[in-house]
Amino acid sequence: MAKIKQDGSVETQAAGGFELPDTAELQRMEGGAAVRQPAAETVLGGFGGDTEDLEIKYPIFRVKNGKPKNRELAKLPDGTLVLGDGGVVAEQGEPAEVIILSVRRYWKENQPVYDPNSIPDEKPTKQAVIDSGGTFDRRTAPPGAKEYRPAAEIRLLVKKPEGTVSSLFGFELEGTEWAAARMFVDRSAAQEMLPVLAQDISTGGLRARGFLSGVYEIRTRERQFQNGNTTWVPRPRLIRFSSDDTVAKLKEAFGCFVSAPAAAAAAADDVPL
Numbered sequence: 001m002a003k004i005k006q007d008g009s010v011e012t013q014a015a016g017g018f019e020l021p022d023t024a025e026l027q028r029m030e031g032g033a034a035v036r037q038p039a040a041e042t043v044l045g046g047f048g049g050d051t052e053d054l055e056i057k058y059p060i061f062r063v064k065n066g067k068p069k070n071r072e073l074a075k076l077p078d079g080t081l082v083l084g085d086g087g088v089v090a091e092q093g094e095p096a097e098v099i100i101l102s103v104r105r106y107w108k109e110n111q112p113v114y115d116p117n118s119i120p121d122e123k124p125t126k127q128a129v130i131d132s133g134g135t136f137d138r139r140t141a142p143p144g145a146k147e148y149r150p151a152a153e154i155r156l157l158v159k160k161p162e163g164t165v166s167s168l169f170g171f172e173l174e175g176t177e178w179a180a181a182r183m184f185v186d187r188s189a190a191q192e193m194l195p196v197l198a199q200d201i202s203t204g205g206l207r208a209r210g211f212l213s214g215v216y217e218i219r220t221r222e223r224q225f226q227n228g229n230t231t232w233v234p235r236p237r238l239i240r241f242s243s244d245d246t247v248a249k250l251k252e253a254f255g256c257f258v259s260a261p262a263a264a265a266a267a268a269d270d271v272p273l
Contacts, residue, residue, distance in 0.1 A: 059084035059168055061098075061158055061181040063189065063220050063232050079220040079232035083158055083181060087166055092232070096218050097159035099178070099242070100211040101254055103197055108151035108186050112138075123148060151186035152194055157250075171253065174246060180254070185234070188223055192233045200238055212250045215240050 042048045064073055064080040072086025079092035090096035107129050109120040123129045126136075129148045135141035136148060157178040160169040169177040185193050200206045206214050217239045220232045242250075 058155075059087075059179065059181050061089070061156065061183040063234050065232055079222065081218065081220060081234070083166075083179060084168055087164070087168065089158055089161055090219070093219060093221070096161075097239075098216050098218055098236075099157040099173075099214070099250070100197070100216060101155040101157065101180075101250070102211070103155075103194075103201075104153045105194065106151055106153070107134075107148040109134075110138075110147045110149045110187070121146060121148075122151070149187060150190050150194060151184070152190060154183040154185065154193070154197075156181055156183060173249065174242075183234075188231055188233045192223075192235050196236050205238060205241070209247065212247045213242050214238050215242060 061083050064076045077092050081090040081096045083089050107123040134148050135145045138147040158181050160177040168179040171178045216236045218234050218236050223233050224230045
């Protein structure tokens with residue numbers, strides 16, 4: 001016996017109660033389109049089924065410069081700190097708070113003329129650049145040699161600005177919400193960020209407990225070149241230390257993203273300059 005509920009779904013009654021509806025009956029009710037029950041349980045208010053191979057896309061934390069293709073980003077003033085596709089974290093020159101999870105330094109091809117259709121080459125270490133015939137100074141290199149400069153991928157947490165409504169922020173820490181993100185720096189941005197971070201982790205206040213034990217403030221400032229052009233770059237400053245409980249929570253939540261122990265980081269090729 002079939003039972004039609006108020007929402008139009010169908011149940012068939014067995015001796016022990018209602019069971020999965022007959023497929024033929026569903027085909028008749030749905031005009032010939034078979035509606036099948038999923039094998040896995042659904043989760044009310046959650047994400048069920050086979051989710052192991054779903055890749056999480058962490059948003060990019062960046063300084064807005066120039067005229068990006070993204071229309072929302074293009075509307076913003078240069079020097080704005082942005083998360084994802086146009087979410088303003090801090091206005092030009094205003095501070096954004098971040099917790100750095102890890103820093104991976106590498107070497108990126110320096111293209112003298114920007115080409116949006118070209119992907120710059122990358123090398124993991126200085127020795128890899130040398131082995132490939134690359135150079136660190138085009139002025140003294142053989143013709144045709146690729147020039148490489150320091151760059152870095154920084155994985156970090158970005159503090160939610162007051163009054164912001166965004167699905168990107170959801171990790172609760174010390175009474176506030178944070179968003180896990182990635183930040184890529186090269187050229188002038190790398191020159192501003194990497195020396196500060198390298199000193200803090202190798203000989204400074206974060207040497208003993210690592211990046212997770214500190215909170216940084218990042219502001220943008222305008223930098224002018226000899227040819228008169230300008231760009232906005234991020235400038236980090238350590239503003240406070242975190243408790244042991246906070247560090248433990250970060251390690252538990254972000255596992256593989258956390259920075260290496262300070263002693264190892266100080267000796268590694270991908271951290272100091």
